[in-house]
Amino acid sequence: MDAHKEEVARISERVQAFQRSSTPFRIYHGSTLSTRDSVRQRDRIIDTSRLSHVIRFNTQEKTVLVEPNVPMDALVDATLREGLLPKVVMELPNITVGGGFAGTSGESSSFRYGLFDRSMRGIEVVLGNGEIVWATGNREDPHRDLFFACAGSCGTLGVVTLLEMELIDAQPYVELEYKAVASVKEAVDVLQEAEQDPRVDYIDGILYSITSGVIMIGRLRAQPIEVADGIQSFDKPWDPWFYLDAEQILKRTEKGGKPYKQSIPTKSYLFRYDRGVFWGGGIAFKYFCMPFVTLTRRLLDPYMYSRTMIHALHRSGISSQAIIQDLGVPYESAEAFIEWTGEKTGFWPLWLCPVKPPPRDECSFSMANVDPDKTVLDVGIWGMGPRDRPRFVALNREFEAKVAELGGIKCLYAHAYYTEDEFWRIYDARKYTGLRRKYHAGSLPSIYDKVKVDLQGIAGPQSVRREETWGEWTSRKFWGTWPFGGLYGVASATKGLVIQSDFLLKK
Template structure:
């Protein structure tokens, strides 16, 4: 723990200096799995990028002490050495434990265990005045719940204690075909009611074609198993494999076994299916040979790097929307009619009724039921948007309004386009600002400042003086294929893509 304590002391001293000078700062982690554009000024940030250690795995208590910048693949690797596993493992290996807690994360086990922050027993934070505190259900409880989903706007997260469960070698997957939106919602709900299931998610390939996928942890294989992997360059992308199975078995369930880590990170290659847009952008044939040849570029760590460097996040709708289960079919129908792109991802989420920034009491106006404990169905809506900035913003705002109307909530890792009044109509401004006051965080950027696009600046660049370099970069990031080439170049070079030059 000595190295950890030294790191925390250094962070505390840095934060205290900002506090004494009343200078706002941002928290730099070294990477991000958010799709929001970001750039950090070196003289206005607190560097936590060295908090990358798994400090302890307790096999008796089944807990782990882990620093916030430990990515999920390394966290899983460390716990598996002791036969244990985090209950909720985010599907991208580069997502960190701190990002999962402070940024809201769930996965196919969240119907059983809740969001990732619900698997956390306690946290250590450096408050915005430099004080180091612990928060849990028994100590600084308001901070513990308030920090979940707060995106570092209440202080600097430095340590988490996370619960663990028993690990097994394989996941037995069953692919259940569905032929309508109504059937997909019904089948997903039925799967979550089956206590023997450890994982549930679904993929819709179209209005009349989809699969709900259930998973059960297993140590033994049947005599003649269908064994499938997804992490090697010669393996299929998971969603393509599911589509192939659906074509072969359109009416009856199909069972196979997958090694545990292959299942947990099954969507890494191709970032679910968004990697297909890179092939379309560069006009490269999309087949097994080209996927193999370009496999290095199709992992999420590289793809996020390229996405941020290229500026292409401003052209793609990448949103996760959690909708009350009773309104899920209506929402999917709306997405089909409005956007029309597929696949869509379905992921059921347990809602325990506790309120935080990650779990707001929805202010939906038309029949919202989320003020109770109705479970949610996350719908992943990821596809191309308009190249017109105004049309792109309008489409995202329309999507946000529909989610709000149905009593749902969007995940704030993505770009948000709310006005300030709209944002605080959903989230508890009074409670949040009281926490910021109590824990000395009022000088930090607010969560609205961090996650929402400043609509007042959109389209108001006339007369703005920019350097030749800035104008050239703007041209490059809006011209095919320069923006994509630049993104790939930056990803290959490996330069830091978050620090301002």
């Protein structure tokens, strides 16, 4: 704990220096799972990359003190050694505790526990004036408003340096039941029925088309079940990718009519989407016109994990061409939204993940429009958009408008295509700006500044950044031409596999 206090004191001193000189700054974590451009300037950052330790467990109360830069896989390893697990574990192992808290992160246990931030008891925050405070959700806590507001704020209200997290009892296996569905309505019915079962620990689903999908219901187990296929894992080079295996199970269950069950080691289940990054790896194969078969997936396995693929995505510039959105809608709007999405884009598969919303008085400004009495169905939409930039922006804006029309919410880990007026009609501007003033956060970027993009004159001002120079236009056209950007991303990722490199800091 002494090393932690020394590091936080150093961060506090640097924040005070920025405040005295009125220098705007950003927080640098050393890694990102956001799909937004995240390049930082070395002289205008607060470096929290060394805050990467699990500090202390309280096994009686089932809590852990953890620094924000601890990734999910390291956290799971540490908690499993204590016979415990986080209530919510994001599906990609490189997502950090701080990133999950400051972003909007949910997973297959979120139907019961809500978003990842709902597992927190307290947070240590360095305010914009350098003051170090501990904030909790307790009603008598003077910083209660800060505690709830920091969730989903993308690091724009202060520098979170420590978190106290609630845990649950672990088991070595997850028994996963696969139920085939033939429509969105049937998928919603199965999800809602599973939510009511107190024995269920995990729920999510994959729609492979408007008429074919699978809902997966998980239960923590002390022993594996006895099945012919034995124990199935998804983290080794010779293992199948999870979504492909689920599709094969779907085809078998559609014919047989009975749900299928398998036992998966708990850690392998929690990170089952890591290899292939859900189905993003398939998009990479398509981009390079490579055969998408077992042999090529095995040969290229080192490139198919989220750490490597996110690196390549940023360095290649392809993230600016990809539609990567998690959009939450109420159950009653799910069928209309998914049908609209399928007709508009033809993107399949789609991911389904039910999320329990927070109570109204514990709601962050970023969840202001969510009905606390209605489960939100997160729909994961990932695919390549139009190469024409104005058409690409317009399509993303259509998604955002449709979600708002249906009473839903958008996760802000990705780009946002709202005008500023549109953004603050959805997210609580009055509450957010008041908190920024109260906690001296003016030197940090606002959340809109972090997530906005150039709207290409489609809406709002003609541009949200300066005009593009001839050199910038030439560079964008070159790297946007197939396959130059992709090859550069792969080369950079290869270097990162051999030599640890940093793609977030400007050289």
